[in-house]
Amino acid sequence: MNRLTQSLVxxxxxxxxxxxTTVSNEYLNYVKPGFRWFLIAAGAAVLVVGAVGLVxxxxxxxxxxxxxxxxxxVFAIFLIAPPPLGSYAARSEEAPARPVGALTAYTPLTRPVxxxxxxxxxxxxxxxxxxxxxGKQVRLTGFAVPSxxxxxWYVARMQIACCAADAVPLKVAVLGWPxxxxxxWIEVTGTWVPPKAxxxxxxxxxxxxxxxxxxxxxxxxxxxx
Amino acid sequence: xxxxxxxxxxxxxxxxWVFVAVLGLLLLGQFVYAPYLTSPALQTWSTVFVxxxxxxxxxxxxxxxxxxxxxxxxxxSFWTRALPKRPALAVPVAGVAGAVLPGxxxxxxxxxxxxxxxxxxxxxxxxxxxxSPAINPVVVVATVVAFPGQPMMAVARFVASLVVAVLVGWVxxxxxxxxxxxxxxxxxxxxxxxxxxxxxLHAGGFLVVGGMAAATMNVVVPREWLNVLAGNLWVSVLAxxxxxxxxxxxxxxxxxxxxxxxxxxxTARLAFLVVGPMVDLKLIALQxxxxxxxxxxxxxxxTFSLAVLVSVVTGMVLL
Numbered sequence: 001m002n003r004l005t006q007s008l009v010x011x012x013x014x015x016x017x018x019x020x021t022t023v024s025n026e027y028l029n030y031v032k033p034g035f036r037w038f039l040i041a042a043g044a045a046v047l048v049v050g051a052v053g054l055v056x057x058x059x060x061x062x063x064x065x066x067x068x069x070x071x072x073x074v075f076a077i078f079l080i081a082p083p084p085l086g087s088y089a090a091r092s093e094e095a096p097a098r099p100v101g102a103l104t105a106y107t108p109l110t111r112p113v114x115x116x117x118x119x120x121x122x123x124x125x126x127x128x129x130x131x132x133x134x135g136k137q138v139r140l141t142g143f144a145v146p147s148x149x150x151x152x153w154y155v156a157r158m159q160i161a162c163c164a165a166d167a168v169p170l171k172v173a174v175l176g177w178p179x180x181x182x183x184x185w186i187e188v189t190g191t192w193v194p195p196k197a198x199x200x201x202x203x204x205x206x207x208x209x210x211x212x213x214x215x216x217x218x219x220x221x222x223x224x225x
Numbered sequence: 226x227x228x229x230x231x232x233x234x235x236x237x238x239x240x241x242w243v244f245v246a247v248l249g250l251l252l253l254g255q256f257v258y259a260p261y262l263t264s265p266a267l268q269t270w271s272t273v274f275v276x277x278x279x280x281x282x283x284x285x286x287x288x289x290x291x292x293x294x295x296x297x298x299x300x301x302s303f304w305t306r307a308l309p310k311r312p313a314l315a316v317p318v319a320g321v322a323g324a325v326l327p328g329x330x331x332x333x334x335x336x337x338x339x340x341x342x343x344x345x346x347x348x349x350x351x352x353x354x355x356x357s358p359a360i361n362p363v364v365v366v367a368t369v370v371a372f373p374g375q376p377m378m379a380v381a382r383f384v385a386s387l388v389v390a391v392l393v394g395w396v397x398x399x400x401x402x403x404x405x406x407x408x409x410x411x412x413x414x415x416x417x418x419x420x421x422x423x424x425x426l427h428a429g430g431f432l433v434v435g436g437m438a439a440a441t442m443n444v445v446v447p448r449e450w451l452n453v454l455a456g457n458l459w460v461s462v463l464a465x466x467x468x469x470x471x472x473x474x475x476x477x478x479x480x481x482x483x484x485x486x487x488x489x490x491x492t493a494r495l496a497f498l499v500v501g502p503m504v505d506l507k508l509i510a511l512q513x514x515x516x517x518x519x520x521x522x523x524x525x526x527x528t529f530s531l532a533v534l535v536s537v538v539t540g541m542v543l544l
Contacts, residue, residue: 005244030276038283045286066430073278082272088265162478164276168485
């Protein structure tokens with residue numbers, strides 16, 4: 001790989017990173033929102049290093065062959081435009097994940113319909129001794145995942161700590177409503193179904209929600225919790 | 226004297242044609258291939274792959290920048306003054322110094338390489354390489370946050386990681402041979418920009434190799450397999466240590482994943498946290514690329530086995 005090609009690869013890579021952080025919001029499919037400015041800085045730095053190499057006409061060293069691989073993420077970004085992790089990633093793990101950093105104090109729910117994250121719902125369903133969810137209408141936002149059990153499906157959302165490689169699926173089983181298309185984003189309104197005595201231990205199966213309304217919505221800009 | 230394949234004037238070289246082909250594929254692909262690239266498995270793979278690359282890029286750029294700055298601006302005499310003369314003492318000092326570089330493992334490889342090229346004892350640079358992604362303040366805080374009510378997890382992680390880093394450094398000092406480490410190909414005259422561009426292309430390429438491997442394992446290995454292994458102490462420790470290797474999660478995020486692996490004992494999760502920043506697929510690719518294959522085949526198994534052993538001992542004492 002000669003100097004000009006090296007520079008072009010760097011320009012391409014920096015450009016791709018700048019594209020997904022400034023022109024579009026695609027970076028949210030891969031990392032946390034707080035990462036944006038680091039990515040812009042890094043993308044700009046790579047672009048500048050490449051551009052400087054294009055302008056400065058001095059003899060450089062032959063670059064390593066492995067640098068060609070840097071075009072692969074560029075290909076992936078432009079050709080596949082990887083979507084946020086969805087039903088395929090959420091289904092590959094049947095056991096529901098425990099939400100991270102769950103609340104320790106559960107404030108009573110006073111609104112007629114309380115909107116909450118799926119993580120908060122799981123925390124209240126599994127860890128709240130005061131049973132603050134009992135009898136309360138809640139609204140959850142997520143995408144639909146088919147279930148192997150009859151008469152139910154899941155509303156799910158991935159939780160990421162840093163990037164999509166560390167995503168864990170948070171899932172709530174929805175009862176009493178026909179399943180929407182797989183991966184369809186939805187708002188589910190309903191009430192928690194407390195587990196029956198003698199059933200599986202809390203935290204080992206997804207908690208259940210008796211749905212009273214399911215609305216299809218467009219995919220949120222920030223796909224992860 | 227321009228190199229034979231300069232390409233800036235005269236005949237376009239082979240590399241140019243490959244590059245033109247790449248650009249052509251990119252443009253054509255938007256219309257021709259994109260509709261076919263929709264299988265859920267491929268899309269999940271590509272999301273995880275791009276996520277690993279994108280997430281690591283700022284750290285890599287930061288590490289490369291720091292490394293280039295060390296090479297270009299810090300005189301070699303600084304390190305001989307800053308570190309103890311005796312290499313056996315320099316190793317633990319470098320290990321503790323890892324606490325000041327707030328980055329993940331992608332940053333530490335180029336920095337350690339830069340340190341070596343400035344005359345720092347390889348064993349000390351390696352101790353720094355291993356400790357800095359595991360014991361820096363950002364990672365410690367992330368671990369405390371991920372394990373609410375269990376502050377001993379962060380303490381155990383700090384202690385075990387530092388011990389492993391220093392032990393590996395000492396073993397390398399005693400048994401390591403200089404010829405196993407590939408010398409940096411930098412010429413002495415290579416300036417800041419040249420060093421940065423070389424490292425970026427080189428380390429970046431190997432980061433992509435590791436990202437591909439990690440994304441594949443992430444999609445292919447179902448995690449419920451793991452829960453079967455959770456019962457036995459050694460089996461569970463080895464299972465999570467290997468999981469840390471294949472998942473290649475950034476050290477600033479791995480505590481959150483460890484926290485979600487509730488079926489496992491705290492000791493097994495500690496092994497996940499200690500092994501992950503020191504040995505994982507993207508790091509192996511980066512290390513093999515930076516220091517050479519002969520280095521990696523010795524360094525990686527040594528680090529892995531010491532990390533597992535120290536985690537078990539630390540887990541039994543502290544957790």
